[in-house]
Amino acid sequence: MDVKDIIKPENLVYEKPGMLTANTMHYCPGCSHGVVHKLIAEIIEDLGIQEKTIGVAPVGCSVFAYNYIDIDWQEAAHGRAPALATGISRTNPDKIVFTYQGDGDLASIGTAEIMHACNRGENFAVIFINNGIYGMTGGQMAPTTLLGQVTATTPYGRDAERNGYPLKITELIAQLPGTSYVTRQSVHTPAAIRRCKKAITKAFEAAMDKKGTSFVEVVSTCNMNWKMTPVQANQWMEENMFPFYPPGDIKDGSKADPASFKQN
Numbered sequence: 001m002d003v004k005d006i007i008k009p010e011n012l013v014y015e016k017p018g019m020l021t022a023n024t025m026h027y028c029p030g031c032s033h034g035v036v037h038k039l040i041a042e043i044i045e046d047l048g049i050q051e052k053t054i055g056v057a058p059v060g061c062s063v064f065a066y067n068y069i070d071i072d073w074q075e076a077a078h079g080r081a082p083a084l085a086t087g088i089s090r091t092n093p094d095k096i097v098f099t100y101q102g103d104g105d106l107a108s109i110g111t112a113e114i115m116h117a118c119n120r121g122e123n124f125a126v127i128f129i130n131n132g133i134y135g136m137t138g139g140q141m142a143p144t145t146l147l148g149q150v151t152a153t154t155p156y157g158r159d160a161e162r163n164g165y166p167l168k169i170t171e172l173i174a175q176l177p178g179t180s181y182v183t184r185q186s187v188h189t190p191a192a193i194r195r196c197k198k199a200i201t202k203a204f205e206a207a208m209d210k211k212g213t214s215f216v217e218v219v220s221t222c223n224m225n226w227k228m229t230p231v232q233a234n235q236w237m238e239e240n241m242f243p244f245y246p247p248g249d250i251k252d253g254s255k256a257d258p259a260s261f262k263q264n
Helices: 033-047 063-067 081-091 103-109 111-120 170-175 189-210 230-244
Strands: 053-057 072-075 097-102 125-130 181-188 211-217 248-252
Touching: 033 063, 033 125, 033 189, 053 063, 063 072, 063 181, 072 170, 081 097, 081 111, 097 111, 097 189, 103 111, 103 125, 103 170, 111 170, 111 211, 125 189, 125 248, 170 181, 170 211, 181 189, 189 211, 211 230
Parallel strands: 053 072, 053 097, 097 125, 125 211, 181 211
Antiparallel strands: 181 248
C-alpha cells in the first residue's frame, strides 16, 4: 500500500486540532493541563468560534495558555480572572468568554471573584483544574488538598484541626442562582476525556446562549508534586480524589428567574 493511501482522510485516526499552535508545551509529563488544552482547542474549532472567543488565564501553571491555543487571550492577576472576564463579557456581549484557572488560584486567592461572578450570573464559562495542590510554586497545600494528603507545607498530611477542611468549591457554586451548568469531570482515560469534551462543549454553548455562568471542574493529577509516576498519580486520583470529588453533573438548567427574588 502506498503511503498516500494510508494518509487519506477516511483513514485518519488522530489529527492535531487546528487551534493548537506549534509551540512545545511546558507542562510536566503526565500533567492533565495539556489534555484539557487539546479539548478546548477542538471544541473552539468544532463550534467555529475562533474569531469570537476570548480566554482569560491568571497566574499558575496555565499562565502560558496563550502560547498554545490560537485565540485572543487576556492575562489576569492571581485569582482575578472572573473579574476580568466580567468586564470583557459585558463590554463585548458578542464574544464567547471563558476563564482557565487552577485550584490554588480559583479556590483560594480568587474565591471572592468566582463566587460573586457566579452569583451575578455573568455570561462566561469557567474551566477549573483541581489537582489538590499548588503546582507551579512548589507543591504547597491548596484549599482542595485532601485530609491526610502530604504537601510541601503539610509534610505529615493535611490536618483538619490545624489546616481546616478541603473546600468543595464546585458544590458551593452550584447553589448560586446565576449558574446554569455545573459539572465535575476528569481526563485520565479515553472515556473520561470524551465525557469532559461534552461537558466543556455544553459550557461553551451555555455562554453562547447567554444562560449565565457555566462551570466545569476537571479533577486532575500533579504527579511531579505528588511525587508519583503518571500511572501512579492516576491511580491515586481514582482511589482518593474521586470519593471526595465525585465526577458527574451537579447542576444542569437555566439560571434563576430574577422575578423570583423580588420583594412581595
